[in-house]
Amino acid sequence: MNEWLSELGMFLAQLLIVAVVVALALVMVVRARSGGGEERSQIRLEELNARRRRRSRRLRLASSEPSVRKRLAKSFRRDDKARGKQGDAPRPTVWVLDFHGDFKASATGKLAEEVSAVLDAAEQGDEVVVRLESAGGLVHAYGHAAAEMDRLRQAGLSTTVCVDKVAASGGYLMACCADRLRAAPFAVLGSIGVVAQLPNVHRLLKRHDIDVEVLTAGHYKRTLTVFGENTEEGRQKFLAELDTVHDLFKRYVAERRPGLDIEAVATGEAWHGTEALPRGLIDEIGTSEAYLAERxxxxRVIALSIQARRGLAERLGLSVSQGIERSVERGVEALDASLWQKR
Incomplete structure (x- = not known):
């Protein structure tokens, strides 16, 4: 029995080695064929009008009596034929972009490419809707993201930002670039302020007789440090730099929303949508889905997204990772179910 198990183990090990060799060979073949000329990103377009029409028809069919469904399906086909013969009347296009911001505004590069794509394709009378969600983050990162948003306005395109959840601090810096700003009733907006914090362990190190030397060239090269002893002069200089950034923030927002009482709202506070409207932070209350349905x-409402193209090895790794994750989830569910059955 032990000998049989040993042979089986050897066979499985050899099979695994062959599978790995074949996978590596496939990766090399794919890379060789691509020749390095394949684009690293791909553009995805979806006409939301057609998606809404398909869903509406499915619901109508599902809610109809069986005897009516066949006749209803025929009427849908007739409508499609008639639309194909007549052709759609010229209509403006609403381009829909999505921005989900993290602390570093990592999606800014993707946004920049999408803005360039829209500017290449948009015509007179088109509109750009940005569904924005961000609680802010690094000043320079969100300054870059806001500059990309400004390109739409500078090109003369009508822009609308829809905030369903949050556009605060750096997120609001981006949102104020739009011609019209719309937010859900409980969306969080504002937070026009600047914050910085860092720990200082100088006293702890001193207690253990550990010296840290901070060497700089330039009087204000390092105002506050984590390990060295901070001075009142350095602290005041750091606060002055924060005030400078805050003034830039206020000026940027005030230029794009001239009717806003900037001193009243630039206190670092955040407000929900219904509170932000009377303060002039937004123009109207409503969700992005409701606005797009109206348009x-x-x-024609077209969602545009540019996504990085994954290589074969990356896709294989992602599939394995998702498989392991699903297996773990099923195991947890089975364990949970067994615990309930024992009670």
């Missing part, structure tokens, strides 16, 4: 009545 579908007189325009």
């Amino acid at each position: 579908m009545n007189d325009a």
Whole structure:
């Protein structure tokens, strides 16, 4: 029995080695064929009008009596034929972009490419809707993201930002670039302020007779440090730099929303949508889905997204990772179910 198990183990090990060799060979073949000329990103377009029409028809069919469904399906086909013969009347296009921001505004590069794509394709009368969600983050990162948003306005395109959850601090810096700003009733907006914090362990190190030397060239090269002893002069200089950034923030928002009482709202506070409206932080209350559904009545609404193209090895790794994750989830569910059965 032990000998049989040993042979089986050897066979499985050899099989695994062969599988790995074959996988590596496939990766090398794919890379050789691509020749390094394949684009690293791909553009995805979806007409939301068509998606809404398909869903509406499915619901109508599901809610109809069986005897009516066949006749209803025929009427849908007739409508499609008639639309194909007549052709759609010229209508403006609403381009929909999405921005989900983290602390470093990592999606800014993707946004920049999408803005360039829209500027290349948009025509007079088109609109750009940005569904934005961000609680802010690094000043320079969100300054870059806001500059990309400004490109739409500078090109003369009508822009609308829809905030369903949050556009605070750096997120609001981006949102104020739009011609119109719309937010859900409980969305969080504002937080026009600047914050910085860092720990200082100088006293702890001193207690253990550990010296840290901070060497700089330039009087204000390092105002506050984590390990060295901070001075009142350095602290005041750091606060002055924060005030400078805050003034830039206020000026940027005030230029794009001239009717806003900037001194009243630039306190670092955040407000929900219904509170932000009377303060002039937004122009109207409503969700992005409701706005896009309204625009579908007189325009083609197209969602545009540029995504990084994954290589074969990356896709294989992602599939394995997702498989392991699903197996763990099923194991946890089975364990949970067994615990309930024992009670």
